[in-house]
Amino acid sequence: MKIMNHNFRRRLLVLAIMTSLPFSAAADDKYDLLQKQVELLQQQLQELQNSLQAYQDEMKVKEVQVEESVTQLKQDVAEAEEWKHSDTLVHLAGYADVGYTSSSGSDGSFSVGRFAPIFHYQYRDIVMLESELEIIVGENGETDVVLEYLTIDYFLNDYVALIAGKFLSPVGQFRQNIHPSWINKLASAPPGFGHDGAAPTSDVGLQARGGFHLGSVFTNYAAYISNGPELNSTADGDEFELEGIVAEGLSNDADGEKVIGGRLGFIPIPSLELGFSVAMGKATVTAVEVGHGEEEVYAEKFITDLQGLVGIRSPGAGDPGDGDPGFDLHDEQARNYDVLGMDFVWTLGGIQVRGEYVKSKVGAATSGLTASSGASWESWYTQASYLLPQTKFEPSVRYTDFNSPHSSQDQRQWAMGVNYLISNSVIAKLTYEFNEGQAGSTADINRWLVQLAYGF
Amino acid sequence: MKKNTRNTIRFLFTVNAILLGLSMSATVSATHFPEPGDPIAGAKLWATTCSRCHNARDPADLRDDQWISTAFHMRVRAGLTGQQTRDVLTFMQNSNVPISVEPLVFKGNTQPGSEASNLSGSEVYAQTCIACHGSNGKGSVPGAPNFTDPQGVLSQSDELLFSRVKNGFKSPGSAMAMPPKGGNNKLNDADIRAVIEYMKKSY
Numbered sequence: 001m002k003i004m005n006h007n008f009r010r011r012l013l014v015l016a017i018m019t020s021l022p023f024s025a026a027a028d029d030k031y032d033l034l035q036k037q038v039e040l041l042q043q044q045l046q047e048l049q050n051s052l053q054a055y056q057d058e059m060k061v062k063e064v065q066v067e068e069s070v071t072q073l074k075q076d077v078a079e080a081e082e083w084k085h086s087d088t089l090v091h092l093a094g095y096a097d098v099g100y101t102s103s104s105g106s107d108g109s110f111s112v113g114r115f116a117p118i119f120h121y122q123y124r125d126i127v128m129l130e131s132e133l134e135i136i137v138g139e140n141g142e143t144d145v146v147l148e149y150l151t152i153d154y155f156l157n158d159y160v161a162l163i164a165g166k167f168l169s170p171v172g173q174f175r176q177n178i179h180p181s182w183i184n185k186l187a188s189a190p191p192g193f194g195h196d197g198a199a200p201t202s203d204v205g206l207q208a209r210g211g212f213h214l215g216s217v218f219t220n221y222a223a224y225i226s227n228g229p230e231l232n233s234t235a236d237g238d239e240f241e242l243e244g245i246v247a248e249g250l251s252n253d254a255d256g257e258k259v260i261g262g263r264l265g266f267i268p269i270p271s272l273e274l275g276f277s278v279a280m281g282k283a284t285v286t287a288v289e290v291g292h293g294e295e296e297v298y299a300e301k302f303i304t305d306l307q308g309l310v311g312i313r314s315p316g317a318g319d320p321g322d323g324d325p326g327f328d329l330h331d332e333q334a335r336n337y338d339v340l341g342m343d344f345v346w347t348l349g350g351i352q353v354r355g356e357y358v359k360s361k362v363g364a365a366t367s368g369l370t371a372s373s374g375a376s377w378e379s380w381y382t383q384a385s386y387l388l389p390q391t392k393f394e395p396s397v398r399y400t401d402f403n404s405p406h407s408s409q410d411q412r413q414w415a416m417g418v419n420y421l422i423s424n425s426v427i428a429k430l431t432y433e434f435n436e437g438q439a440g441s442t443a444d445i446n447r448w449l450v451q452l453a454y455g456f
Numbered sequence: 457m458k459k460n461t462r463n464t465i466r467f468l469f470t471v472n473a474i475l476l477g478l479s480m481s482a483t484v485s486a487t488h489f490p491e492p493g494d495p496i497a498g499a500k501l502w503a504t505t506c507s508r509c510h511n512a513r514d515p516a517d518l519r520d521d522q523w524i525s526t527a528f529h530m531r532v533r534a535g536l537t538g539q540q541t542r543d544v545l546t547f548m549q550n551s552n553v554p555i556s557v558e559p560l561v562f563k564g565n566t567q568p569g570s571e572a573s574n575l576s577g578s579e580v581y582a583q584t585c586i587a588c589h590g591s592n593g594k595g596s597v598p599g600a601p602n603f604t605d606p607q608g609v610l611s612q613s614d615e616l617l618f619s620r621v622k623n624g625f626k627s628p629g630s631a632m633a634m635p636p637k638g639g640n641n642k643l644n645d646a647d648i649r650a651v652i653e654y655m656k657k658s659y
Contacts, residue, residue, distance in 0.1 A: 091525035120525040125490040125538075128528050153528075158538030161531065173509075177533055183510040211535040220535025265535060270504035345508050350598040352507070387511075387598040424511035424632065455510075 182455030192379025202249030228259030350387030498547030551635030577654025
């Protein structure tokens with residue numbers, strides 16, 4: 001029985017071993033397969049890690065590049081903003097004109113009117129430097145440069161701006177606001193309102209300007225104190241006569257007498273402005289011209305002493321610089337100098353009507369070499385223009401009457417023309433002047449003027 | 457000696473910090489001058505004051521910074537107050553975006569959207585449009601169209617008018633352009649639609 005059991009167990013064990021052998025072989029295959037798969041995965045993982053590392057390295061480079069780009073962009077933006085938002089502004093404005101003039105009895109000629117750049121340097125809303133040059137080409141091809149004005153404006157508050165330097169005369173409107181060729185509706189200035197006319201052109205001194213409401217009426221004002229003008233006299237033998245007022249903004253006050261003046265403007269309704277101007281002070285003869293008539297005037301100027309007195313002398317009266325002034329002007333009497341002005345402007349749509357009156361009066365002198373009676377210069381004009389609706393054409397007409405102590409300067413003028421607005425600040429003008437003055441004088445010659453004016 | 461050195465360094469550091477702070481505050485404040493004005497008041501001043509001396513300049517003639525110097529130059533010339541100067545300047549700066557000669561046809565929905573108008577059409581007209589177009593709609597500045605003309609600009613479609621008011625418009629051959637929204641950036645689409653409806657009913 002025991003032997004039988006033992007055999008049975010042995011067979012059972014052999015059977016078990018025999019049946020388990022195939023399973024063991026299969027397990028080995030799976031193991032090998034798994035091992036290969038793991039090895040493959042490890043290889044792929046390594047490749048992935050390598051790729052990731054390469055990608056990260058690449059991204060680091062790109063991040064640096066992006067940072068550099070952003071930094072550069074910020075710098076560019078900052079630099080752009082720097083120009084837009086700097087404390088100091090620099091600005092160039094001004095105007096220029098070119099033209100053609102044809103006078104009766106003479107050949108016409110092209111001309112470069114003037115180039116008048118205006119420089120603005122502004123520190124915030126506190127201070128502004130303004131300066132206008134007037135550059136002109138003369139008949140002989142020479143170039144003249146004139147400092148029309150140079151002021152430093154201090155904006156004290158909302159109602160007062162202090163102006164110091166050489167400024168356009170605030171007497172009236174034409175000299176200070178209307179004379180630029182892109183603003184003037186005609187191709188010439190009204191007689192008496194140009195240089196050497198009845199209206200003062202500029203002054204050197206101190207000025208306060210601004211505006212305020214007076215109830216429902218808006219008011220603007222300008223008040224100034226300045227060196228004032230000087231006077232020219234003519235000599236005809238022993239007789240002297242006032243020739244003209246040099247009101248061109250002199251940086252020297254030869255007689256030490258200051259002039260005060262200003263303008264008050266009222267705007268009762270937005271389309272209407274009325275202005276009243278006065279100036280008063282003293283002025284002294286500081287130059288003498290010899291003889292009357294344009295051909296007899298000699299223009300040999302020289303400084304006689306440190307006070308800046310200027311003499312104009314005839315040939316043979318001594319050599320320049322030898323201390324002989326020709327005329328001793330040290331004891332000239334300061335004369336009364338008074339200016340009165342009124343102006344108005346009214347607008348309605350494309351219609352503009354304006355007018356202006358000015359009178360400059362110089363008193364008599366009873367002592368001094370050039371003692372003579374007084375004289376006055378007076379001029380007025382009125383002007384109308386109409387920008388035709390839905391067109392760029394603007395007909396204009398102006399009448400002026402200029403009265404001077406010298407009959408050769410007296411002039412009455414009708415000026416009429418038509419403008420074409422290429423833009424609101426680029427204007428082509430065609431003007432004809434009917435002039436009536438002393439026969440044979442330039443004030444009596446009619447003329448055509450063509451002008452192209454550019455305000456910028 | 458060492459104590460003195462430390463105090464000196466401390467003092468210099470403090471001064472440096474104060475100067476740095478001042479310079480930074482100055483830089484920040486420098487970006488805002490002058491203070492903004494009222495563009496509606498500025499439009500009225502532009503339409504009435506400038507033309508007393510010269511043809512009114514097109515706002516698109518100059519950049520924002522160029523208008524600053526120009527406005528202060530004109531403050532001196534025209535005797536303006538500081539507030540008037542700021543008002544005109546703000547209007548010009550709001551209005552100097554380039555204007556296309558060709559009409560920009562609005563292709564979107566012309567019906568009221570999510571924005572609601574805070575103003576009636578007559579209020580928008582009285583505040584913004586009247587400066588140039590006048591109370592009678594016949595135009596108070598050169599170049600402004602006559603709204604009372606039956607064949608005039610108001611005979612055009614609402615879509616076209618909306619586009620021209622919103623984007624600005626310069627008629628071919630005109631020396632002047634109407635700025636976008638009449639220079640009043642506060643107007644929204646509903647305000648524009650309201651004022652177009654008001655103008656078509658009134659003129």
